[in-house]
Amino acid sequence: MISSHALSTENTGPTITVGEILVEIVSLTPGEGFSQPLPLSGPYPSGAPAIFIDQCARLDGDAGMIGSVGNDDFGKLNITRLHEDGVDTSGISIDATLPTGSAFVRYRPDGNRDFVFNITASAAANLNWNENVSALVSRAGHIHIMGTVLSQDSAWEIIKRAVELIKSRGGSVSLDPNIRKELVMNDAIAGRFNALLRQTDLLLPSGEELLLAAREQDQQRALQALFALGIKEVVLKQGEQGATCFTRNGEVIHSAAFQVEEVDPTGAGDCFGGAYVACRRKGMPIVDALEWANAAGARNVTFRGPMEGASTTSQLQTFMQTTKKHH
Ligand code: ATP
């Protein structure tokens, strides 16, 4: 089956990711913004790449992270969590002067979110290629990239080198476009995005990101354009509608979502991706990997805090046995 070879298997080396490690502090009351004192909950370990790799490791995927934190408790909190969950944290450096990145999040009643970020002036945006990074990259068999990281110059320098090295030793690449409204898509970022698409084996868009990534108006044309670039699998995340995998061989495999009570939707897509990549790299067929990934995304939204609902194998087994699916 050609489709089982979209990603390199784990014996090629660990799955790694590069990017921001943050703490998230979430408002306990819905409403607009942060312009008065509020009851808050946190700090929670966060950052889309960190959530992805934590979920990957919790499912016993061989996993490593490249990032940077400050020499402070927010940094310790993150490194401790990732390490305890089985992530190789040797590629995370501790910045001597900059603080750990942070994001304050408040949900509006309509489900939209307001943020106060400290990322660009934090350790999260100050990555450097060093010996530890080099050692991790030279062992890696797969790299996962979050589109949001492409606007960060220091991360992009590492990603460029890492993708080339990993591809040259038979490894594979996955990309979650994460094209957010807040993200400015200028020419430089679009150029990086397009360069990366040509190296991508697995694309993990959600909603309209499939069309945006391909710059096409309809789904069929978008898929054709992406497969023409060399992408082998496109997995479309569809929230409460579950997820659908399209392969270059023309297979279309859908898996329904699980029925859950949503507490905090942040991190669902990252957990979905971490689970899907871990399962596929262990050789699991697409149909089963979709089921596990749907379960990882759904279980995550039942916890407050973006990484709090990342699941272990046994937690997901129980969840899948005891949770009904949408039709
Ligand atoms: P994020 O906002 O974290 O980036 P995303 O937009 O990338 O998320 P979603 O489609 O929202 O991705 O969520 C990823 C997956 O998680 C879905 O495909 C689904 O399997 C699961 N999921 C998310 N929200 C729910 C929900 N409310 N009920 C059930 N499953 C959900």
Ligand code: MG
């Ligand atoms: Mg997403």
